[in-house]
Amino acid sequence: TQQNHSFIRIFSPLSLVTMTFMILPLLSQLFIFWRKPLLHVHDVQPLSGGLTNANFILNDSMVYRLNGDYSLPEHKSFEVLHGMNRRFERKVMIRMSQIHVSPMVVFGDENRLVTVLLRKAESSPRIVGEWLPPLVQLLRKVHQVRNIHLAESLHMDAIRFINKYWNLHTNDSGNHSIGQVVSEKGLAHLLDKCQDLWELSTNNLFTAQGMKQLKCVCHNDLVGGNLIHTKEDDRYWLIDWEYSSVGIGLHDFANMAAVNDYSVEEDRALIQLLEKHTNEHFTDAEREVLLAQHTIIKVLQNIREGLWGIVMHYMIPDLVFNCSWSSAKSYEEYGMHHLQQSDNFMKSEGFLKCQQVLEKELKERQVNVARLLEIANKL
Numbered sequence: 001t002q003q004n005h006s007f008i009r010i011f012s013p014l015s016l017v018t019m020t021f022m023i024l025p026l027l028s029q030l031f032i033f034w035r036k037p038l039l040h041v042h043d044v045q046p047l048s049g050g051l052t053n054a055n056f057i058l059n060d061s062m063v064y065r066l067n068g069d070y071s072l073p074e075h076k077s078f079e080v081l082h083g084m085n086r087r088f089e090r091k092v093m094i095r096m097s098q099i100h101v102s103p104m105v106v107f108g109d110e111n112r113l114v115t116v117l118l119r120k121a122e123s124s125p126r127i128v129g130e131w132l133p134p135l136v137q138l139l140r141k142v143h144q145v146r147n148i149h150l151a152e153s154l155h156m157d158a159i160r161f162i163n164k165y166w167n168l169h170t171n172d173s174g175n176h177s178i179g180q181v182v183s184e185k186g187l188a189h190l191l192d193k194c195q196d197l198w199e200l201s202t203n204n205l206f207t208a209q210g211m212k213q214l215k216c217v218c219h220n221d222l223v224g225g226n227l228i229h230t231k232e233d234d235r236y237w238l239i240d241w242e243y244s245s246v247g248i249g250l251h252d253f254a255n256m257a258a259v260n261d262y263s264v265e266e267d268r269a270l271i272q273l274l275e276k277h278t279n280e281h282f283t284d285a286e287r288e289v290l291l292a293q294h295t296i297i298k299v300l301q302n303i304r305e306g307l308w309g310i311v312m313h314y315m316i317p318d319l320v321f322n323c324s325w326s327s328a329k330s331y332e333e334y335g336m337h338h339l340q341q342s343d344n345f346m347k348s349e350g351f352l353k354c355q356q357v358l359e360k361e362l363k364e365r366q367v368n369v370a371r372l373l374e375i376a377n378k379l
Contacts, residue, residue: 049225049324052078052242057117062106065113076315081168082308083161084242086110091148092217092244099145101138101238118239120231125224125325126260132270134236135227135256136277142238143216143249143379158251158300159198165307166191170314178310187339190303193346200358201296202248205289210373211248218247222256223325249379251301254294258301258338259325264350267295278378285366290375292357299351302342309335 044064047055052068067086068078078084090113096102097115107114124131166179182188206214219226220243228237253274257267271291275282282290312319313331321330328334345351361367 254297292354306338
């Protein structure tokens with residue numbers, strides 16, 4: 001019922017005949033539950049992974065997820081701290097299952113989610129090498145989805161969450177904040193630079209009017225474990241859409257580069273791959289501007305990721321560290337790694353060159369705004 005309702009809502013202009021043919025493949029996928037009814041759960045196995053939820057395999061055919069917020073005070077819930085919108089997440093997952101990006105959603109409400117189990121699945125600690133092209137293909141499909149009720153989600157802009165995290169209080173008395181924690185580590189200057197970098201790489205480059213054209217669904221949590229490969233059918237899937245929101249596709253790729261600790265060479269390879277997959281031939285100026293923009297946004301995403309780790313450490317101290325893609329031993333260490341990495345890079349010649357490229361572009365406009373928006377839209 002939930003699936004059929006979502007079809008009617010999303011594809012309302014289509015005729016019933018057309019929708020019937022769209023729903024038939026879905027019904028064939030549901031055949032498995034005719035033999036193993038959802039209401040008769042006879043086998044439950046814990047499933048590892050997932051920072052904010054408890055996960056289980058049901059009947060060797062479904063994944064049951066229980067949101068972790070149920071055990072937390074409201075002011076420390078993941079929705080409050082990290083802007084998660086469970087309602088938006090369910091809508092996104094249903095839509096992504098329809099375009100074969102994510103496993104099919106069987107059931108979902110505010111606290112629970114049941115999806116089809118991906119069998120013989122594997123993942124990689126980092127999305128690099130042979131894992132990158134499939135990720136690019138999937139993300140480009142994701143970023144073309146713009147007909148979900150986007151207004152229901154927060155914009156997960158890096159700068160928005162940098163400011164939000166910085167001002168969170170670490171204790172109930174409100175006399176100590178995450179920003180003070182970072183300042184005590186000698187990194188107070190990071191916040192001062194963030195707004196200017198955001199204006200340079202996004203607002204000024206795209207213009208306010210252009211930004212409205214780029215709104216799309218973004219995943220925002222592209223760690224290695226969220227890209228799954230199923231061996232039987234040789235397909236790739238994206239899972240864990242809790243942080244999904246409205247955003248800009250280019251920023252989603254920068255998020256992926258940040259959480260996977262991309263080097264300068266890997267960033268350049270990513271831009272080349274994006275050029276290939278968009279069937280475009282970038283001019284040298286376009287390629288240079290795109291790489292500079294990506295690099296600066298990646299720095300902002302790195303700072304956001306670092307503050308996320310600090311928030312997790314101080315706000316939910318009892319939460320077991322479970323970032324398998326990182327060599328860190330705690331959320332604090334994970335957060336400081338990303339913050340220190342950002343600070344070091346911002347002192348490098350490579351970062352200075354990226355700033356100069358964008359500043360020059362704003363003055364001379366070798367690549368006009370319309371062309372930049374065209375490229376960004378294709379990503």
